[in-house]
Amino acid sequence: MRDTGTPGTGLGDPGPDTTVPDTTVPDTTVPDTTVPDTTGLPALDENVEHSEQAARRGVWRTLRRRVLFWACAATLVVLVAVALVPSWFAGWFGQPDPRACDLAASAQPPSAEHVFGTDLQGCDVYANVIFGTRNSLAVGLLATALAFVVALVLGTLAGYHGGWADRLVSRLTDVFLGFPFLLGAVVVLTSIGTRSAVSVALVLALFSWPTMARLMRSSVRSVRVAEHVEAARAMGLRTGRILLHYVLPNAIGPVVAVATIMVGSVIVAESTLTFLGLGLRAPSISWGLQLASAQSHFQTAPHMLVFPSIFLTVTVLAMITLGDVLRDTLDPQSR
Amino acid sequence: MTAARLVTRRVVELLVVFVGVSFVIYAMVFALPGDPIAALGGDRPLPANVVAQLREQFHLDEPVWRQYLYWLSALLHGDLGTNFAGQSVADKLALRWPVTITLALTAWLIEVVVGVALGLWAGLRRGRAADKAVLAGTILASSIPVFVVAVSAQLLFGVRLGWFPVAGTAAGWPMSYLLPAACVALFGLASVARLMRGSVIDTLHSDFVRTLRAKGLPRKEIVGVHVMRNSAIPVLTFLAVDLGYLLGGTVVIEGVFNLPGVGNLLFQAIRAHEGPTVVGVSTALILVFLVTNALVDLLHAVLDPRIRHA
Numbered sequence: 001m002r003d004t005g006t007p008g009t010g011l012g013d014p015g016p017d018t019t020v021p022d023t024t025v026p027d028t029t030v031p032d033t034t035v036p037d038t039t040g041l042p043a044l045d046e047n048v049e050h051s052e053q054a055a056r057r058g059v060w061r062t063l064r065r066r067v068l069f070w071a072c073a074a075t076l077v078v079l080v081a082v083a084l085v086p087s088w089f090a091g092w093f094g095q096p097d098p099r100a101c102d103l104a105a106s107a108q109p110p111s112a113e114h115v116f117g118t119d120l121q122g123c124d125v126y127a128n129v130i131f132g133t134r135n136s137l138a139v140g141l142l143a144t145a146l147a148f149v150v151a152l153v154l155g156t157l158a159g160y161h162g163g164w165a166d167r168l169v170s171r172l173t174d175v176f177l178g179f180p181f182l183l184g185a186v187v188v189l190t191s192i193g194t195r196s197a198v199s200v201a202l203v204l205a206l207f208s209w210p211t212m213a214r215l216m217r218s219s220v221r222s223v224r225v226a227e228h229v230e231a232a233r234a235m236g237l238r239t240g241r242i243l244l245h246y247v248l249p250n251a252i253g254p255v256v257a258v259a260t261i262m263v264g265s266v267i268v269a270e271s272t273l274t275f276l277g278l279g280l281r282a283p284s285i286s287w288g289l290q291l292a293s294a295q296s297h298f299q300t301a302p303h304m305l306v307f308p309s310i311f312l313t314v315t316v317l318a319m320i321t322l323g324d325v326l327r328d329t330l331d332p333q334s335r
Numbered sequence: 336m337t338a339a340r341l342v343t344r345r346v347v348e349l350l351v352v353f354v355g356v357s358f359v360i361y362a363m364v365f366a367l368p369g370d371p372i373a374a375l376g377g378d379r380p381l382p383a384n385v386v387a388q389l390r391e392q393f394h395l396d397e398p399v400w401r402q403y404l405y406w407l408s409a410l411l412h413g414d415l416g417t418n419f420a421g422q423s424v425a426d427k428l429a430l431r432w433p434v435t436i437t438l439a440l441t442a443w444l445i446e447v448v449v450g451v452a453l454g455l456w457a458g459l460r461r462g463r464a465a466d467k468a469v470l471a472g473t474i475l476a477s478s479i480p481v482f483v484v485a486v487s488a489q490l491l492f493g494v495r496l497g498w499f500p501v502a503g504t505a506a507g508w509p510m511s512y513l514l515p516a517a518c519v520a521l522f523g524l525a526s527v528a529r530l531m532r533g534s535v536i537d538t539l540h541s542d543f544v545r546t547l548r549a550k551g552l553p554r555k556e557i558v559g560v561h562v563m564r565n566s567a568i569p570v571l572t573f574l575a576v577d578l579g580y581l582l583g584g585t586v587v588i589e590g591v592f593n594l595p596g597v598g599n600l601l602f603q604a605i606r607a608h609e610g611p612t613v614v615g616v617s618t619a620l621i622l623v624f625l626v627t628n629a630l631v632d633l634l635h636a637v638l639d640p641r642i643r644h645a
Contacts, residue, residue, distance in 0.1 A: 171351070171355070174348075174351075174352050174355075175352055175355035175356055175359065176359075179356060179621060180580060180620070180621065180624055182586070183586075183617050183620055183621060184360075186586070186601070186605060186613065186617065187360050187613060187614065187617050190605060190608070190610065190613045191610065264478065268478075268480045271480055271482075272480055272481070272482055272587060275480075275482050275587070276586070276587065276590070276602065276605055277605060277606055278605060291482070291483065291486070294486075295482075295486055295591070298486055298489070298490050298494075299490070299494050302490055305486060305487070305490070309479075309483045309487065312480060312483065313478055313479045313480070313483065316478045316479075316480070317474065317475065317478040320474060320477065320478050321474060321478075324474065
């Protein structure tokens, strides 16, 4: 199945051990940063002055002028609200309870009573879609947050410290990037008996940290040699302080952008795994489960398939587009 | 660095990563709780002597690393293990590769033709409506989960319009494969288009293109010969890597369209909780992926002298 994207770093760094091409994401960037990156999703096109603007007037001032940013942010705010108080949203059309099912009304097409129709068990599809938001967002955010923290620590260690730490982390990322993302998750989830949003998130985090760690490493390496960091070292500041005040703020941007995209990818991965029968299981309510049960009846009841699909796609689209916009703004080296 | 050293180094790296990856898979599957033999018996417990015999046959009483070594040495002899019903995973795989390879190559062809064409078109019209449409389309294409695409396409083109067979391989190539291949290709296609677009824009801005323009070469020739050829390298690399993904990326598609390929085998094994089959098939797919990647790196070194001489 598709790997949901292993964004390349796009930051070629002429370090000692980049002379050998990367194992999994062959770096098309020979020590020359103008070569386009090999990511699945190269950044949205922006004019060159965009990055200069970013440097000149700050990230926020650049971001807030972009319509796309506001569109994504608004969509995500609504989705988060839905995830937090689903019962309020579900109540809009008079069917607040996703588990109030009437078998006699199985697989009914949309009507005034059930705006999105009913599923095979006669449950309201709208209420289920609304309640399913929480699991998808929770898995996406939790997995990405975990992976982000691990990537931040290991990437910084490898990038700043270098030496054995760098070699260890690099080999470790090599091994994990050797798995196509979903195949790895399939293997682990097959062997885990209990599945909850938390365990699925843990497994997905296990396979998503290496991409970000690698990016963090190369980002830190390029900042480490910057003059202001040299100056901080020359002033005899403690390493912790140098990292927190001088290295991280300058190195974290591209990783934040990729992490945002990663949330979208993780949500796709979760729903795909659930669809395969490896992710969440009933009685959990999730888009993946709804789609899995809809698949065998799509000829007679396509509405069961259409509505969860739309929610899933809109969520992922908003995440990925937001990540793209952020990357334009935060990572001057990507175009 | 000489070619021989480059190859040796890459092969050693490949082996290290393979041992790491395979051990991680092996350890994860077999060190986790749950007794596969007990699960085999279903509701009724198996007789003690049967359990003992099965445990010995599958080396279940030995430490994980010993089990791993047995498995690895078998693997090196082309044996991917047997499932609990006694069938050889390698034999089951051998029957199914042709379908998966046909599917992956068809998808790949779609990516190459459509992706490169769209990317070139958008790149040459940077900033105009066509360019923006291609960009928006590629984001959309990479946001829709592949199984949603697959099921929707099946519904629309298979059931409603009747243009393609709904499932199975009865209609043979190309009719049975076109629709599933297009679904697998969609994600990679978006990447190819964007990569090609970026690459074309870069090339158009390069000095040598300016020189070509200055000496009055017709635009057709500049684009058709020089820009095309120079923009192709990053795209080629991506396409080569993507072939590995495509071969492994067919689990969902083959499941949805019921194509009897490797992905479908994995799909069914997952549903039947057949641990050994899942591990065997995943390992084979990951191996294919690793080897493809190594070959791509070497190919890249051949194409791009800056890497060879770095």
